[in-house]
Amino acid sequence: MxxxxxxxxxxxxxxxxxxxxxxxxxxxxxxxxxxxxxxxxxxxxxxxxxxxxxxxxxxxxxxxxxxxxxxxxxxxxxxxxxxxxxxxxxxxxxxxxxxxxxxxxxxxxxxxxxxxxxxxxxxxxxxxxxxxxxxxxxxxxxxxxxxxxKGKEQVKVERLHEPDKTKYEIYNALKKYIPESGDWAELAMNLKEQGISIDFKTKGTTTEVQGVRFIKNGLSFNGSKIDRQFSFSKIDARLKQNVQEQIFSARKGDSLSTGFLRELLVQSQKQNYKDELHSKRKQIPRKKSKNKGLRRS
Missing domain, CATH: 3.30.930.30 (BirA Bifunctional Protein; domain 2)
Structure with missing residues (x-):
């Protein structure tokens, strides 16, 4: 019910x-x-x-x-x-x-x-x-x-009202694209095609990522609020697992050329995303060292 x-x-x-x-x-x-x-x-x-x-x-x-x-x-x-x-x-x-x-x-x-x-x-x-x-x-x-x-897959998204409608759209997109992505940059590109952007939450004034939010239609949701499996740590672990599975598959005799060509096609877009993320991190103020200016006796 x-x-x-x-x-x-x-x-x-x-x-x-x-x-x-x-x-x-x-x-x-x-x-x-x-x-x-x-x-x-x-x-x-x-x-x-x-x-x-x-x-x-x-x-x-x-x-x-x-x-x-x-x-x-x-x-x-x-x-x-x-x-x-x-x-x-x-x-x-x-x-x-x-x-x-x-x-x-x-x-x-x-x-x-x-x-x-x-x-x-x-x-x-x-x-x-x-x-x-x-x-x-x-x-x-x-x-x-x-x-x-059994699960969110049974929900008829078209019958929902906001913000639930957008939340379930993001859920379905993550379910589809996380297994297909090799890293955060590739996942971001796939989600971008669905009108979804990613925002990372960092620890204090550092660049250490602690959480992730997904944004669509002007609405923002923490990954874990969409579903527990979509916290930053769990997505990150799954993306790394995807890479390991690809390597294992290649060692079993699958063609490496397909993966190599695929990597060439997306490399420039991935680099643009990484540069953007790096730029955002550089804007985060760092704590000044308390020892700055001290002279050795």
Whole structure:
């Protein structure tokens, strides 16, 4: 089970989306709403939101998606139960909510509309909501025995929103090009073709590299935040391993000429990248020696 959280200020828009006839919508649960029709639902949400007019984004639109493998297991009753449990664990309580199931996709999924202005006019906190939500989804998935997707490769990147979309694009690029690269310069060239640049983090005022960041679409991510396997030390070790594997393969009789010609083709570009990195390192101020200026007696 995974959750997608969107915050906004237009109850009408999200209500109209959820009750679109093309979605085959079924209402599973609600609280504090007049559910006679779409208009009464909208009026209920808007009326309560006016208790706290200072809150700009009073709409919580949260979708819960399950694997298609769980389709036979997920009755409407179970999905309603899961939705309420999710809300409780997220500390979303004492407020209006609506839970509806859609049938327009292969995988089971539901949508929730929650009023971030509760019954007492107070704001439902959204602090660290995405981090908390991810943890809760894993807990619920384990509790009910739902299917766990195997790794990030199963994620449909085109359906994500920023910054997750860019983060997964970088993930996929690293998965593809790290095994194909012989060093950082070659990896940088391959990533550059995908609009991704590399920035190294150095130790203090030295040139010793301690970390790496990947930048795309104006967004920056530490390698280890994209995935633990993409920390600087782990990528560096893998690149060195690639070189050793190439040498071993050559010793077993593979043609050396192919690798040699390939090296000639990329050498000038690699050198340009190395020169650029060297130039950046030279700009880092060095600590002055405390012994400077002392004379020997």
């Amino acid at each position: 995974i959750a997608k959280i969107v915050k906004g200020q237009d109850f009408r828009g999200v209500v109209n989306y959820i009750f679109d006839r093309k979605k085959g919508t079924e209402l599973l649960a609600s609280d504090g709403l007049r559910t006679k029709n779409k208009e009464t639902i909208i009026q209920s949400f808007v009326g309560q939101a006016e208790l706290n007019p200072r809150l700009g984004k009073s709409v919580y639109h949260i979708s819960l998606s399950f694997s298609a493998k769980d389709k036979e297991l997920l009755s409407n009753e179970l999905m309603a139960e899961v939705a309420k449990e999710y809300l409780g664990k997220m500390n979303i309580c004492e407020t209006q909510f609506l839970v509806a199931r859609h049938f327009d996709k292969e995988h089971p999924h539901l949508h929730m509309i929650i009023n971030r202005v509760d019954y007492h006019g107070k704001t439902i906190s959204d602090r660290n909501d995405r981090h908390r939500s991810e943890k809760i989804c894993k807990e619920i998935t384990r509790k009910y025995g739902f299917y766990f997707a």
